[in-house]
Amino acid sequence: MDSDNRIPENKKLTTFNVVTGIILAGGVVLTILRFTMGLGTVTNLDNNNPWGIWIGFDLLCGVALAAGGYVTSATCYIFGLKRFHSAVRPAILTAFLGYALVVLALHYDVGRPWRLPYPVFYSPGTSSLLYEVGLCVFLYLTVLFIEYSPAAMEWLGFKKLRNVVVKLTLLLTIFGVVLSTLHQSSLGALFLIVPSKLHPLWYSSYLPVYFFISSMFAGMSMVIFEGSLAHRHLKDKMDETHLRENTGVVLGFGKAASFIMMGYVGIKIIGLSIDNNWHYLTTGWGLWYLLELIGFVLFPGILYAVGSREKNLTLIRVASLWTVLGIVLNRLNISVVAFNWHLPSAQRYCPSFMEIATSVFIVTLGIVIYRFIATRMPILHEHPDYRAH
């Protein structure tokens, strides 16, 4: 927790800067390649496997892990737990950046990105769940932008406008929760149309519920995990209130995540039982499924429980990282690993190096922008002119 490995502002050639610099430069090259040579050159996608990790990781994981925004703001403003107040701004910022990057990533993935506004403004295909996802992501990105904007306006000194926007907080929070419920669950519902391609252990008519519930603890875990990173590297930007409330946030979300995860394990088992899928559990796929459910949901859930009983912050932080990895595993299982499980292995998809590099590039871009904003704007601390209490 000490600030030894914090990056000093004035030193430009730190490891962090060099590594991100290289990744960003590589990203520019990949971007040029993608938009001059086409999808076929950069990706391993083919006609049987039209969706790769740009959808499985960038879209599905990106949206799930950005759920911290709605979870935290709902906790604070709707459920009235004011001690989460200092966690709201960082969570909203992460969510906003997360969604912005998801949309950016989609520009790489779709064939004609300049037509991305078509579903909303030109030819709405309302029978599609992807339409639902698209509409909600578009609206929610707008909501998140407005929710985030007071921080920027305090920084820029737009007092009046800032006060108007702050008055809308409750309304925006409710919109945020409604829209998040819809598109988090619809991302799962995308796969309802292919019982023939997704392995029965992962296919379930409860998919939308699974995605929504898991997005809650995904969001909480991200808030905890990201908080511990910020603590290490951006501690000098935090004010008294933030530092004081942080322990409460970690403990509170740790406890909540643990309980929701147990509930999630419960409804996953209900899913097995309802579709009578027990016999798959003894196959190789079953072991993989159990690894996901026991190793990456039940186990971190118990870690969380022990951590919050013993007030052991380190344990909770380990659990949060573990849970985040579990969410990534789950989303990739559904979109890539267990998808097209019936095909012979020669026809299966494996991401190309350039696909992975592009995803890394986009995540890095997010971290760099977060750092830029958090070191300048009142995110981890309150602006002296606008104290809440």
Place this chain on the structure above:
Amino acid sequence: MAISRRKFLGSLGAAIGATTSGVLTKAYGAANKEFKGYPGSSGVLHDITLCIGCRKCEQACNKVNDLPQPEKPFDDLTVLQQKRRTQADEYTVVNQFGPQGSVFVKKQCNHCLEPACASACFVKAFKKTPAGPVVYDADLCVGCRYCMVACSFEVPAYEYDKVLTPRVTKCTMCAPRLAEGKLPGCVEACPREALIFGERDMLLKIAKSRIQKHPDHYVDHVYGEHEMGGTSWLYLSGQPFESIGMREDLGTASAPELTSGALSTVPIIVGLWPVLLTGVYAISKRKDKIAKEEQDQALHTASVQATEEMNQKIEALREKMVKEKTAAINFEVKKALEEAAKEKEAEKQIEIHEEKDSTSTGELEDSQENGKQEE
């Protein structure tokens, strides 16, 4: 036995699922409606037993759709040895099956009655036309490729190599030719009448009568009658369909049926969430308010009690003082009476006692001020 039991449990499970999850899975917007598809729409019947694997249909398809020439010419039948699927520049392929490689199956878009590709497309680029073909409009397509994910028959292909104008491609059932009153290219080219074009209802009748006439020759199933909600292309086979690369586990639920449950949950969430969330907010706010009021109340009573206690103390003190004073006076009077004789000494004593009185009143005022500060 095990299988049927498993199946029974499965359907039981589905029924329980339907009732327990109510809104979530089964309350689709069209629960009480049935759609039969466009009346009189056309289709093609592919009698697999008649196909000789000559690839004439592939050639015709290539020609009428202006597709690029393949590496190997169409009369090279060695390509049949490899299992192929439709590609961006091959809308139809013929595959070889069976122990002696004697069974040939043509594969192309099945032109579903309830197309998964159309259900999945978020810009309505796919459309089932009244005439039968499922057609695609490249001017709308964004290139998300969800249609390819959605199609259970693994038909649509994508032009991954095009940079600016990639399209989804698939068989059009020659919709432009049909509009001109011509036959689809493949049907026209087939030398063995393994493909026949006609109204789907008619084709279904033909297929069933063939099965009836030659029950040993055909599997008793018309593939495409109910698969995925039914398709415009129908198939007859002498081998189990599973063994010739046609999946029999697709089920009969069409794509819109599979998604309608989730789609109709969406509006319910929009309708109820704001009510629920505002309610939770109002309750938590009300609780805060009550808690604050109670706190105020408690503080108030506490301060009132404190003042009262203080007053009582002061009162007691005062009484004590008065008592002491009277006692003192009485005492003095007594003394004065008793020792009236010694006049000079008595006068001095009274002066000293008066000084004592004034100091004790001062103490009293001090304690009163302290009490106020505590409040």
Place this chain on the structure above:
Amino acid sequence: MSTRITGPIRRLKEDILENTIFTLQDFMTCTKGLTYIIMGGILVFMPLFWKFLTDREDD
């Protein structure tokens, strides 16, 4: 199957084809389109109504 029907019967046929929904797919597209608009309406109306409901309360 290009039996050419002409005259009023043809027009009637076209009319039926145009105004009837024959597939669940079209039905979903239609009804969901309208429902989305209603959803938008609800999202605008509910906050306003809440405002009306709680206007006179003193916090």
